[in-house]
Amino acid sequence: MTVRHVKENPHKQGEDERVAYVLDTTNWGGYSSDATCVLKDSTGVNISETNLSGTIDTTGVLITSPLVIGLTAGEDYRLEFKWVYSGNTLEAWLDIEAEE
Helix, strand or coil: CCCCECCCCCEEEECCCCECCEEEHHHHCCCCEEEEEEEEECCCCECHHHHEECCCEEECCEEECCEECCCCCCCEEEEEEEEEECCEEEEEEEEEEEEC
């Protein structure tokens, strides 16, 4: 069984910051294909369309999210990564706490 929650949690991000987060997939075995990223608010609603800017990037075992933008101070968010490795679909997430 794999641990899906990223160890370095929670991440703090200012409401005016624009941050791309990097996931090292080594702990899950690696990366083969099909990386996606979704940002959800504290109620689980997908807000990727308005709060992710740019495209996902993959280099070796690293998956880099689009820029996380436009967060509201005091709110919590969940950034989910999904990818395929060796025929298995895997998912991990990190928590983001928005600050002023």
